[in-house]
Amino acid sequence: MNTHIIKIYFFLWLSSFAISCNINAVRSSRKVLVFTKTVEFHHTSIDDGIKMFEKLGHENNLSLTVSEDPSIFNDDSLKQFNAVVFLSTTGEILNYxxxxxxxxxxxxxxxxxxxxxxxxxxxxxxxYRGLVGAxxxxxxxxxKxxxxxxxxxxxPVTKSLQVPWIFEDEWYNWEAIPENVNVLVSVDEASYHGGEHGKIHPLVWYHEYGGGKSFYMALGHTTESYSDPKFIGLVHDGINYVCNDTGLDYSRxxxxxxxxxxxxxKEMLVDNASVQEPMGLSISDDGRIFYIERRxxxxxxxxDRKQTSIIGTVPVYSEHEDGLLGIALDPGFSQNHWIYLFYSAPCNQFNYHLSRFRYDPETNHLIDTTEIVVLKIHQEHAYSNHTGGRxxxxxxxxxxxxxxxxxxxxASKGYAPIDQRAGRTEYDAARSSGNTNDLRGKILRIHPEPDGSYTIPEGNLFPRGMAKTRPEIYVMGCRNPxxxxxxxxxxFLYWGDVGPDAHKDSLEGPRGYDEVNQARRAGNFGWPFFVGNNKPYAEVDFSNKKVGNLFDPQAPQNNSPRNTGLKILPPVQNAFIWYPYAESQEFPWVESGGRTAMTGPVYYxxxxxxLSDQRLPEYYNGGLFIYDWVRNWIKVVRMDTNGNYTAMxxxxxxxxxxxIIDMQLGPDGMLYLLEYGxxxxxxxPDAGISRINFYLRR
Known part of the structure; x- marks a missing residue:
């Protein structure tokens, strides 16, 4: 930890720098944290700023803690400070x-x-943007x-500053001019080149915000700034303004x-003796956990009884990644006892089946004869990859x-599998994910009806009756959701999409990224023509290895001879979160290594x-739980009121x-995990079902 403490106790009535300032002495020294962490650009003048604060501390009875260690931002540590200074910090310097x-x-x-x-x-x-002001x-x-x-x-320094004040610095432009602040210094854009705001261009201001006080100055890029008496005078008065001398009140x-x-x-509920290749779970209103195994x-x-039972076995094709893949209890399960299952039908059928079964609570069994196949989806079995099925x-x-x-x-080196050669059907995702007339590589949205049929809700990607499209499609352009x-x-819909394997960018396209996606409405999420935040692949002629043009995210074209849908596809939507094998600059908290992005629930x-007093605490309200099957972590994604990403x-x-292969919230407000092993x-031996218990410290 690069932290040093400078504690100097002097009681002075007047400052020693060349500005007339009235300072009220306080009985004990003010404690000020000067935080200097940088993640992006590092200003070399930070060291000069530290020396300036040391001098101010000596002259004005300040006890300084200078640190670039973000772990100091905890309740116990922050409570000791009258003020906190961010000295030319840059980037994502604090975690959530x-x-x-x-x-x-x-x-x-x-x-x-x-x-x-x-x-x-x-x-x-x-x-934080509001705290700063701009x-x-x-x-x-x-x-100058x-x-x-x-x-x-x-x-007081504003009374003695020479008007006009000529100063040399780099001059910041703002995303938006600050509002509801008290401006102390602004810049005349006619006096330099590069201004973007016209007559009103604030540089130094103060305001009250969120229960506290804030002072910001855009000056301070150069080394010379921190020895300039006028600059130091502003810093001095700013510290005097923001310091809380009456004590923090955490009751507010x-x-x-x-x-x-x-x-x-983590409390283990079901051990590996009753959990063998688990794929998914669904929890009833009375807390029973229904779960499936791939075979x-x-x-x-x-x-309540702490007992596990096999209630049925569905014949499935279980080679490669196929098998029994998905389960959901009907919203009216407590009355109708319907369970929906998604599975690979036995090998001679070449279909995924979405079927509805009725569960008999008296016998604790699925009734095989009640199966209704609601939807069939064609698939090829030769080497089945990327099944989905949730x-x-x-x-x-x-x-x-x-x-x-x-x-x-x-066979595509971890880039886009868009091989159009004859005999290469299963190597061409343009026939499936990129095909508006195919249900593979999609997220479908239907409304099951009591008779076992389904209707199409309003708002899917393509309207009913549109040529060369399927109305069931809500999201297209998925790889392995x-x-x-x-x-x-x-x-809002959330899903994890497991991405391709390329480790570096090439002429054929970008390196691979896993995605955590958010759909606020129906849309195209790009695969196999795009990955991540709309990073485009190039058209490739696999017969001669010739690389063509990059695909256009506004109007991608599907030129595959196996495409039975529209040639011009809907515009591509951005991924919500994306990360490669390597460390991510955009989302550093996801770490590095193998990857299999998964999404859990949004907690309220x-x-x-x-409800259980061991349920997740209010702190996680509105958080999206995500997890990675390979990296074995769980993260919580934070969003603003519009659903935009803010932190992790x-x-x-x-x-x-x-x-972890599935994660659900129970009716008790607790988090349940299904672990594959x-x-x-x-x-x-490490497979099982567990529950996360929270023990409140009182």
Whole structure:
């Protein structure tokens, strides 16, 4: 940890720098945290800024803690500081939990000072943008400019600053001009080149925000700034303004405190003796856990009796990745006892079946004779890859079904499998994922009817009756959508799409990325013509290895001779989260290594005494749980009120997981995990069903 403490206790009535300032002495020294972490650009003038603060500390009874260690942003540590300074910080300098603790500090009455590059920090946080007052867009070259000083009683230095004030710096432009702030210094754009705001271009301001006080100055790029008396005078008065001398009041705080990670425990409910190659689970309103195994068994765990039973076995084709793949209980299960299963039909049928069965609660068995095949989807078996098969109902009773691209990826070097040569059908995902007239490589949305048929809800990607399309399609352009969830409040759809294997970019296209996706409405998510945040692949002639043009995300063309759908496809939607084998610059919290992106539920806290007191705490309200089958982690994704990504945080980072293959919320508000075990295609000793218990520290 690169942290040093400078504690100097002097009681001075007047500052020693060349500015007339009245300083009120306080009985004990003010404690100020000067935070200097940078993730992106590092200003060499930070060291000069530290020296300036050391001098101010000596002259003004300040006890300084200078640190670039973000772990100091916790409740216990922050409570000791009268103010926090971000000295030219840049990038994503705090994780989500640390940001929340900082927000709680401000809500308790804490003070914040931002200098120069700090307006280019924490870009995903709307709260932080509001705290600063404006966000960095770009800057001019270093040059002299004329500054306009606005006198203010709270800032004595503004009375003595020479008008106009000529200063040399790089001049920041803002994404938007700050509003509801008190401007102390602005710049005359006529005096330099590169301004973008016209007559009103603020550079230094202050305001009250979220329970605390904030002061920001865009000056400070150069080394010389930190020895300039006028600049130092602004910093001095800014510290004097933001310092809380009356004490923080955490009773005012509205943001829930982050729970300690050791407050969570994983409780094993069903061990490997009754969990063999598990694929999915669905939990009834009374807490029973229905789950499936790839080779055809359907089981139920009675949580009250702590008993597991096989309630049925479905004949399936189980070579490669095929088998019994998906399960969902009907929304009216407590009355009608219907269970939906998605499986690979026995080998002579070459179809996926979505079937409805009736469960008999008296005999605790599926009734085989009640099977109704609701939907059949063609597939090729030769080497079946990328099956999908997950099922999920929304609150309107619509059933979402994930279907993989049914394509062999191993002959395209980890890039787009779009081989158009004769005899290479299973190596061409344009015939499936990129085909508007094929149900593979899609997420379907249908409304099952009581008679076993289905209707098409309004709002799917293609209207009923449109030529060369299938009306069941809600999302197209998927590779291997192996998990799915619905936000019960927004009805947004989330899924994990397992990506291709290329390790580096090439002329054929980008390296591989896994995706966590969000669909607010029906759309095309790009595969096999795009991956990640719409990174395009190139058309490739596999017969002569000739690389052609990149695909156009606004109007991608499917030129495959196996395409039975539209040639011009809908515009491509961006991935919500994407990450490669290597470390991700955009999403550093996902780490590196093998990857299999999966999505769990969006959690909403309900203050109901009938729910378990060990349910997930309110802190996770509105968070999307995601997990990675290979990397064995769970993360929580945070979003703003519109559903835009803002942050990601670890969940149980010290927990041990063995290839989580499904994750569901129970009616008790607790999180249930289905773990496959570490080796594919076999029963594993570390497979099982577990529950996450939260123990509140009182």
């Amino acid at each position: 939990r640390q940001q929340l603790c900082f927000k709680r500090y401000i809500e308790a009455g804490g003070g914040f000072m931002g200098i120069h590059g700090s307006s280019a920090s924490l870009s995903h946080s709307d709260w 966000y960095f867009k770009n800057h001019s070259t270093i040059q 400019a004329r500054l306009i000083v606005h006198k203010d009683k709270k800032f 705080v509205k943001t829930p405190a982050p729970p300690e990670q050791n407050a969570f425990r 055809g068994n359907v089981r139920v765990y009675d949580i 099922l999920c109902f929304d609150k309107q009773g619509n059933l979402f079904i994930t279907v993989g691209d049914n394509t062999i990826p191993f 192996f998990s799915i969830s619905i936000d019960p409040r927004t009805n 806290y309900v203050n109901d005494s009938l 945080e670890e969940f149980m980072p010290e927990g041990h997981f063995s290839r 570490n080796v594919w295609y076999q029963a594993n």
